[in-house]
Amino acid sequence: MQREETIKDGILPIYNTIIFEIKMQRKKFYFFFIITILVVVLMGYILVLIPSNLLADTYVEFFSGGLTFIRFITLFAACLFFSGIICSEFDKRTGFIVFPKINKYKLILGKYIGNLILVISIVAIYYFLLGVFGILYYGPVINIRILYSFGFAVLYVIMLSSFVTLFSSFMKNINVTIIITLIILLIGFNIADQIVTLVFKDAFEPLYSLVYLGNLITSILQYPFPNPRYTEFSFGGMGPGGIGGNFTFGSWATPSIEMGITLFVVYIVVFFVLAAYLFKRRQL
Numbered sequence: 437m438q439r440e441e442t443i444k445d446g447i448l449p450i451y452n453t454i455i456f457e458i459k460m461q462r463k464k465f466y467f468f469f470i471i472t473i474l475v476v477v478l479m480g481y482i483l484v485l486i487p488s489n490l491l492a493d494t495y496v497e498f499f500s501g502g503l504t505f506i507r508f509i510t511l512f513a514a515c516l517f518f519s520g521i522i523c524s525e526f527d528k529r530t531g532f533i534v535f536p537k538i539n540k541y542k543l544i545l546g547k548y549i550g551n552l553i554l555v556i557s558i559v560a561i562y563y564f565l566l567g568v569f570g571i572l573y574y575g576p577v578i579n580i581r582i583l584y585s586f587g588f589a590v591l592y593v594i595m596l597s598s599f600v601t602l603f604s605s606f607m608k609n610i611n612v613t614i615i616i617t618l619i620i621l622l623i624g625f626n627i628a629d630q631i632v633t634l635v636f637k638d639a640f641e642p643l644y645s646l647v648y649l650g651n652l653i654t655s656i657l658q659y660p661f662p663n664p665r666y667t668e669f670s671f672g673g674m675g676p677g678g679i680g681g682n683f684t685f686g687s688w689a690t691p692s693i694e695m696g697i698t699l700f701v702v703y704i705v706v707f708f709v710l711a712a713y714l715f716k717r718r719q720l
Contacts, residue, residue: 446542449543450542450545450546451546454546454547454549454550456546457546457550457551458553461517464516465558468509468512468558471509472509472561475505476565479569480565480566480569480572491573495570495574496581496657499579499582499585500654502566502569502570503566503585503654503657506559506562506589507592507650509558510555510558510559510592510593511618514597514599515596515614515617517597518548518551518596518597519600519610519613519614520604520613521601521604522544522601522604522711523604523606523608523610524610525540541712552593552597555597556590584656584657585653585657588696588700589653591697592652592700594700595649595704595707596646598704598711599703599707600613601707602707602711603617604711605710606718621647625645625646625647628642628644629642629647633687634685634686638666641665642688643691643695643699646703648690649691649700651689651691652690652696655689661693666688667687667689668686668687669685669687
């Protein structure tokens with residue numbers, strides 16, 4: 437009996453925090469819910485207006501094309517939902533409470549799980565609606581690769597959330613956290629990837645890039661899996677003084693499945709460990 441009470445006392449505060457956080461963030465959820473519906477329905481409706489021969493040949497190819505915007509939605513959602521996980525406690529000075537009614541780590545855990553449920557729900561809604569349009573166009577189809585894609589999308593969300601939570605652990609303001617993480621994820625990694633690929637070409641794969649790892653969400657749908665994963669594109673042009681020349685650009689399509697899964701797990705663990713360490717150092 438005493439053990440059950442102890443377990444209840446340990447879990448109940450986290451559960452209550454999850455429910456409270458879901459209610460607090462419901463306006464953000466409704467916003468992304470509407471955006472998700474509009475994006476998927478708009479893509480599906482446009483496909484109705486164009487000739488049927490322009491549709492993808494297979495259900496999986498249609499699904500892959502429909503996932504074009506999923507990474508942008510999850511990226512913005514991660515930055516907006518998780519930016520205040522830790523820094524809001526200091527911004528609102530709740531971290532100064534000497535005898536809190538809930539352990540601070542349980543509070544942070546409950547807030548994180550609550551927001552994670554909301555963002556994964558947004559991803560699930562996107563996949564569900566896209567699946568409905570796929571069934572309308574191609575009939576009932578079951579393909580295990582779509583489940584794999586959803587699994588990578590969930591891993592991608594967790595990795596992004598851990599990255600944003602890390603910044604939330606040492607930033608002082610929620611809005612600043614949102615802006616900085618958005619700039620890094622939208623611009624920083626893309627610029628770094630282009631520079632690295634331009635300089636090193638196929639000698640250095642941008643496995644440091646969270647954006648690059650997200651390519652697995654759609655590449656897992658391709659059969660066979662992209663091979664080679666690095667390709668070069670050449671085209672002619674006019675050089676200085678009107679002299680013609682060939683220009684070659686390279687691009688990495690996707691990490692390997694094994695390396696992708698490994699790095700997802702490694703980055704998630706590293707970001708959370710660093711966030712916990714910085715949060716502990718920051719406590720007053």
